[in-house]
Amino acid sequence: MAFEASKQDRTLHVLNRLAFGPRPGDFEHVSAIGPERYVQEQLHPESIAIPADLSEAVNQLPTLHMSPIALFIEYQRPLNLARKDAKADAGGDKNAVKDATKDLRLKQRVVMREAVEARMMRAIEGPRQLQEVMTAFWFNHFNVFAGKGLDLIWTGSFEETAIRPHTFGKFRTLLGATAHHPAMMFYLDNWQNTAPGSPGSKGKFEGINENYARELMELHTLGVNGGYTQADVIALAHILTGWGLPKPGGSGGAENRMAGGERMAGMFPFMRRRQNFGRFGSTAADPSGFYFDGTRHDYSEKTFLGHQIKGGGLDEGELALDILARSPATAKHLSFKLAQYFVADDPPPALVERMAQRYLATDGETRSVLETMFTSAEFWDPRSFGAKFKTPYEYVISCVRATGVPIRNYRPLYGTMQILGMPLYACQTPNGYSNTQDTWLNPDAMMTRLSFATALGSGNLPLENPPFVEDADGGGETRPEPPMVRKNGAGKVNINFDPGPKGPKMTPPDPVQLAATLGNYFSPATASAVEAAPTNLRAPLILGSPEFMKR
Amino acid sequence: MSKNFQTDTCIACNPAPATALSRRAFLRRAAVMSASGIVLLSPHAWAARSLDSTNKHRLIVVFLRGAVDGLNVVVPHGEPAYYDARPTIAIGRMGASDGVIDLDGHFGLHPALASMDPQWRDGTLAFVHACGSPDPTRSHFDAQDFMESGTPGVRTTQDGWLNRALAAIPGTHGPTEALSLGPTVPRILSGKVPVANIALGRAAERPMPMDRPVIEAAFDKMYVNNDPIGRAYRDGRQARMRLIGELTQDMTEANAGAPSPQGFSDDTDRLARLIGRDPSIRVAFMALGGWDTHISEGAANGQLAGHLKPLSDGLASFAKALGPNYQDTVILVISEFGRTMHENGNGGTDHGHGNVMWVMGGPVKGGKVYGKWPGLSTANLYQERDLAVTTDFREPIATVLRSHMQFPDSQIDRIFPGRPRSSGNVDSLIKV
Numbered sequence: 014m015a016f017e018a019s020k021q022d023r024t025l026h027v028l029n030r031l032a033f034g035p036r037p038g039d040f041e042h043v044s045a046i047g048p049e050r051y052v053q054e055q056l057h058p059e060s061i062a063i064p065a066d067l068s069e070a071v072n073q074l075p076t077l078h079m080s081p082i083a084l085f086i087e088y089q090r091p092l093n094l095a096r097k098d099a100k101a102d103a104g105g106d107k108n109a110v111k112d113a114t115k116d117l118r119l120k121q122r123v124v125m126r127e128a129v130e131a132r133m134m135r136a137i138e139g140p141r142q143l144q145e146v147m148t149a150f151w152f153n154h155f156n157v158f159a160g161k162g163l164d165l166i167w168t169g170s171f172e173e174t175a176i177r178p179h180t181f182g183k184f185r186t187l188l189g190a191t192a193h194h195p196a197m198m199f200y201l202d203n204w205q206n207t208a209p210g211s212p213g214s215k216g217k218f219e220g221i222n223e224n225y226a227r228e229l230m231e232l233h234t235l236g237v238n239g240g241y242t243q244a245d246v247i248a249l250a251h252i253l254t255g256w257g258l259p260k261p262g263g264s265g266g267a268e269n270r271m272a273g274g275e276r277m278a279g280m281f282p283f284m285r286r287r288q289n290f291g292r293f294g295s296t297a298a299d300p301s302g303f304y305f306d307g308t309r310h311d312y313s314e315k316t317f318l319g320h321q322i323k324g325g326g327l328d329e330g331e332l333a334l335d336i337l338a339r340s341p342a343t344a345k346h347l348s349f350k351l352a353q354y355f356v357a358d359d360p361p362p363a364l365v366e367r368m369a370q371r372y373l374a375t376d377g378e379t380r381s382v383l384e385t386m387f388t389s390a391e392f393w394d395p396r397s398f399g400a401k402f403k404t405p406y407e408y409v410i411s412c413v414r415a416t417g418v419p420i421r422n423y424r425p426l427y428g429t430m431q432i433l434g435m436p437l438y439a440c441q442t443p444n445g446y447s448n449t450q451d452t453w454l455n456p457d458a459m460m461t462r463l464s465f466a467t468a469l470g471s472g473n474l475p476l477e478n479p480p481f482v483e484d485a486d487g488g489g490e491t492r493p494e495p496p497m498v499r500k501n502g503a504g505k506v507n508i509n510f511d512p513g514p515k516g517p518k519m520t521p522p523d524p525v526q527l528a529a530t531l532g533n534y535f536s537p538a539t540a541s542a543v544e545a546a547p548t549n550l551r552a553p554l555i556l557g558s559p560e561f562m563k564r
Numbered sequence: 565m566s567k568n569f570q571t572d573t574c575i576a577c578n579p580a581p582a583t584a585l586s587r588r589a590f591l592r593r594a595a596v597m598s599a600s601g602i603v604l605l606s607p608h609a610w611a612a613r614s615l616d617s618t619n620k621h622r623l624i625v626v627f628l629r630g631a632v633d634g635l636n637v638v639v640p641h642g643e644p645a646y647y648d649a650r651p652t653i654a655i656g657r658m659g660a661s662d663g664v665i666d667l668d669g670h671f672g673l674h675p676a677l678a679s680m681d682p683q684w685r686d687g688t689l690a691f692v693h694a695c696g697s698p699d700p701t702r703s704h705f706d707a708q709d710f711m712e713s714g715t716p717g718v719r720t721t722q723d724g725w726l727n728r729a730l731a732a733i734p735g736t737h738g739p740t741e742a743l744s745l746g747p748t749v750p751r752i753l754s755g756k757v758p759v760a761n762i763a764l765g766r767a768a769e770r771p772m773p774m775d776r777p778v779i780e781a782a783f784d785k786m787y788v789n790n791d792p793i794g795r796a797y798r799d800g801r802q803a804r805m806r807l808i809g810e811l812t813q814d815m816t817e818a819n820a821g822a823p824s825p826q827g828f829s830d831d832t833d834r835l836a837r838l839i840g841r842d843p844s845i846r847v848a849f850m851a852l853g854g855w856d857t858h859i860s861e862g863a864a865n866g867q868l869a870g871h872l873k874p875l876s877d878g879l880a881s882f883a884k885a886l887g888p889n890y891q892d893t894v895i896l897v898i899s900e901f902g903r904t905m906h907e908n909g910n911g912g913t914d915h916g917h918g919n920v921m922w923v924m925g926g927p928v929k930g931g932k933v934y935g936k937w938p939g940l941s942t943a944n945l946y947q948e949r950d951l952a953v954t955t956d957f958r959e960p961i962a963t964v965l966r967s968h969m970q971f972p973d974s975q976i977d978r979i980f981p982g983r984p985r986s987s988g989n990v991d992s993l994i995k996v
Binding site: 202205206207209214217218219220221222223224227231237243246402432433434435441442444450451452453454455456457458459460461463464467468473510511538539541542543545546550553554557558559562563 | 629630701702703704705706739744746747748749754758759760761762763771772773774778779782783785786787788789791792793794796797799800801802803804853854856858859860908909910911912914915947
């Protein structure tokens with residue numbers, strides 16, 4: 014049912030696309046200033062004040078603000094050392110090692126939990142919504158998987174320092190920040206990428222690893238049809254030899270247990286000696302956790318995408334990133350992805366072309382490319398309104414935003430995303446999650462979404478209770494914190510969508526308020542179904558309506 | 565899409581295309597849908613529909629996403645070049661401790677696959693080596709896309725070959741005729757024929773608010789349109805009632821209290837139970853990740869072995885759990901491409917080309933490694949680095965579709981447009 018493009022339609026449209034849907038009061042705010050001004054406001058987030066309580070809540074997540082090296086020292090090194098000692102004592106008894114390290118492993122779980130809470134808290138409550146949308150977009154573009162070894166402690170830092178500050182700026186800056194973050198170097202294996210026969214080549218560090226070089230072109234910049242060859246992949250891998258993690262003491266590689274799992278055994282030869290860990294914290298080490306190891310770099314001249322690149326060490330990589338960021342193929346690839354996210358699953362080619370031109374004209378400034386899109390006829394075409402099927406992340410976040418319930422426990426939200434196949438920070442593959450309808454619309458997903466909508470709409474999700482404390486009767490007994498992300502990405506999800514024995518687990522949202530928050534914008538079928546339903550099912554029906562599945 | 569859908573699905577739960585509905589028409593339709601829900605809850609509806617199909621042949625596809633290292637799955641232990649290229653990750657020779665399990669004197673099985681040795685011995689497990697896609701891409705995502713669309717090199721194909729195969733099965737197509745295990749329906753199963761998906765793990769059997777009649781009745785009134793969302797909703801309702809009804813019944817009857825094997829075995833056991841109760845399930849798909857072993861691949865033990873063992877155990881227990889249905893089932897294990905012949909500098913392998921396909925099931929003429937082995941000398945490698953592809957992945961699948969699913973060649977041509985005509989021994993992969 015096509016809408017007329019009234020001001021109301023346009024209001025809902027910008028809130029659906031530049032934000033994760035309306036919060037209570039948003040519809041009125043955008044109606045008052047007009048959707049066009051809202052776009053400008055969101056494109057300049059520095060002009061929007063962040064409420065003090067949100068700032069404070071984010072500041073109270075200490076691991077979010079720690080450097081990768083500090084995170085390693087606080088959460089990984091003690092575990093490595095304890096495991097080493099326990100192994101020596103236990104003589105091959107794996108369970109004894111597990112028991113001895115249990116407390117430290119539990120302690121480590123706080124890092125992912127804080128990353129997840131920070132992301133969701135800002136997405137749900139933050140007024141700089143486009144910033145949150147773009148943070149999610151760029152993180153997904155430069156996806157790393159928190160279930161892989163050290164990325165368990167580094168993924169939050171990756172988003173906070175490599176992604177979030179660069180969402181609207183030059184793409185080259187963003188690209189460089191991701192290439193210099195240890196989470197990326199570790200995830201795509203470049204930390205081991207070594208020039209064969211180089212002085213530092215040793216053990217597991219004695220050859221080329223193409224993984225990062227390939228994905229850097231295929232996914233991060235040029236796109237799979239961006240005109241590069243296998244020879245370019247190899248050349249770029251050689252250019253990026255030595256880019257990786259700190260090499261304390263200069264004597265080999267990281268210790269297997271640095272990654273916190275038996276499966277990583279033998280992967281980190283160069284941090285084997287205990288005293289080496291100490292150097293991680295020394296002033297000589299870059300707290301960012303990035304390190305260029307010149308002794309494993311290939312200094313020969315390379316031919317890359319038709320450019321002759323003289324052997325020069327770290328600078329070669331920077332030059333390669335310049336070439337990639339300035340390529341018209343990159344302009345087109347990024348513009349396509351942005352238009353697909355913000356406009357339509359099959360974005361209009363003419364719009365993509367204009368965005369790519371703007372990208373090239375501004376030396377890759379994201380804000381300008383977004384502005385071209387948000388002021389285009391295609392973006393404001395009523396046929397694109399409500400045309401995007403929400404991803405599980407967008408669906409869950411938009412549901413919670415619409416209800417306005419205060420969240421103290423993010424686990425049911427994370428768990429729902431996981432059941433729906435989109436756990437936050439747990440996409441294993443570097444291409445990130447798709448955002449198209451054909452990926453996410455399926456029979457089981459509809460049943461799960463509607464069950465979630467029913468639980469949330471009838472007050473049966475324990476969102477208001479602080480996590481890890483026995484709720485309800487105030488027993489106050491702290492439970493061990495379950496892991497957020499597991500290495501296989503799956504794991505057990507315990508979300509009970511049904512009411513507990515003691516009735517609702519939180520205050521159910523008021524359906525009248527909920528409808529008003531969404532601008533009272535419903536199809537006749539939805540309106541009559543809601544009217545016909547008993548009061549306690551009205552909020553579930555609104556959140557589970559076909560139109561609320563879309564944005 | 566919509567046209568096919570309307571004719572192929574249960575009419576009671578898929579009313580005429582929605583236009584602007586009057587309130588009266590809308591109410592009438594809602595009543596019909598509620599009624600259909602009750603009918604479907606009856607096990608007789610389920611059984612009655614299954615009786616139509618006389619041909620019970622069934623196809624299960626397991627996709628190993630990330631490109632499994634086929635040279636370490638079915639190891640050419642007769643080739644010295646294999647050992648030269650892989651100083652730290654080669655699987656030991658026949659007879660060595662943790663060495664290969666010999667298959668035919670030239671090839672051997674990774675020791676982590678020992679649990680499938682009985683299937684090899686009883687002649688229901690075969691491999692097709694040096695098999696893969698003719699497209700040269702080393703992008704995971706392109707290569708998976710091509711293997712799932714069934715049209716290598718063609719990006720514009722809208723649907724997946726397994727969905728086209730479903731369409732070729734005679735009779736009506738309910739949404740549980742094809743099952744995808746996992747939270748999304750993958751490319752290979754996307755297309756005109758409705759496909760049900762069920763969650764992985766125990767989540768599949770957890771009760772949900774949507775299982776309660778008062779709640780589903782309320783939502784039924786809202787999901788009246790015949791658009792993709794409305795169709796997904798109705799397929800989901802129908803599938804959930806049938807599948808969950810059977811799974812929970814089964815759990816309470818037989819498995820009460822017994823610990824389930826975890827992970828993949830858990831899911832294959834669940835699938836086997838569903839097939840046991842419902843012969844109308846004809847196609848199923850599941851994907852496993854974690855095969856992209858760029859670093860520290862390991863040899864007889866280690867990362868790859870750690871992934872192969874649960875896969876092997878799951879497939880072996882699936883064969884057992886299927887019971888008599890194993891005789892009507894073919895299981896294909898595929899992966900987007902192989903990995904480099906030489907190990908890289910980090911004890912791993914990079915993206916390659918040719919790979920090995922696994923074919924298992926009662927109808928398989930097993931105990932044999934099919935295909936045309938190109939050898940591993942540098943001159944015979946693809947681009948001097950990877951195992952060459954001498955058998956297009958569509959050739960063995962076409963044999964399965966022809967000899968097992970009993971599709972005529974004209975149908976197979978629609979499933980794999982432009983497929984190569986088989987020239988090799990994969991023609992005889994299935995018992996006739």
